[in-house]
């Protein structure tokens with residue numbers, strides 16, 4: 001059985017003003033100690049893994065995993081090989097903050113086994129980067145990309161954020177064109193979401209954050225599709241674009257409900273059993289996480305076994321994120337009941353409104369459905 005592996009490194013140089021991820025700017029803990037705990041967790045959990053499992057992807061996310069020493073990355077890749085049969089052709093991705101890398105470091109990551117980088121550019125506009133609280137400049141982002149190419153990486157992704165404070169569709173168009181100039185294999189574009197508990201949420205509450213009007217935000221989403229698709233990218237997921245053959249295998253596995261083991265503080269896992277699957281997470285607090293492992297215990301925070309209805313909902317709202325859509329024959333075979341029997345009545349109006357389309361046995365979001373995906377997904381919950 002194919003499985004995915006995720007490693008969470010929750011440390012950053014500084015907390016960005018919009019960030020709600022499980023990450024901390026804390027230099028008091030040595031990464032060697034964190035990785036020792038993480039390797040312990042990988043070892044402990046491998047005991048419950050079936051013999052026929054093989055890892056097809058390994059993803060280092062964060063936080064800022066590009067702060068890790070390549071020697072520590074290599075130890076984790078080796079552990080994935082020995083404990084989870086990481087395949088020789090596995091996709092091994094590292095999220096890379098442009099403010100943390102040098103040519104030598106990138107070359108060393110490649111020697112450590114990393115074969116794909118996801119570079120967190122976010123914007124090519126220095127004023128925007130400052131407003132977001134990023135630690136790097138636009139120049140450093142471009143340099144990181146060039147250095148990664150020189151280090152031999154042939155699979156590079158860029159992350160960008162649109163609908164930033166003060167941003168107009170014209171400004172966003174320039175961002176997309178700058179991204180295309182670098183010729184990456186993959187581009188992720190996310191609309192800024194102001195999350196509770198972040199400095200941006202406080203600024204918004206105080207009327208200090210001037211976000212684009214909804215029409216402009218919609219236009220920016222549309223521009224992403226128009227510009228990137230014209231330049232050879234496939235719009236394969238709501239927020240993701242790839243050149244042919246360069247979809248993110250790791251994230252595609254998530255949307256297809258491929259079993260995934262997440263390691264590290266606050267990492268999430270998905271097991272195909274019992275029943276219709278189980279979702280688990282480890283504790284987010286690094287101290288608690290390491291203390292549990294020192295006692296030889298797994299640092300569980302939550303565990304939820306899915307019933308059939310929840311699994312059907314997941315199959316739909318994760319699958320519909322992808323342009324491939326959901327194969328309704330496979331859906332019926334998996335759950336023993338048809339989509340129409342369970343959701344037909346509840347979805348009649350969104351079919352009528354043209355948000356969902358059914359073609360050749362596949363259910364897909366329409367062009368408008370992509371813009372209003374959350375309104376579609378709530379129908380399955």
Ligand code: SF4
Nearest residue numbers: 012015016019023063
């Ligand atoms: S670098 Fe990423 S994870 Fe770290 S604070 Fe910024 S947005 Fe959050």
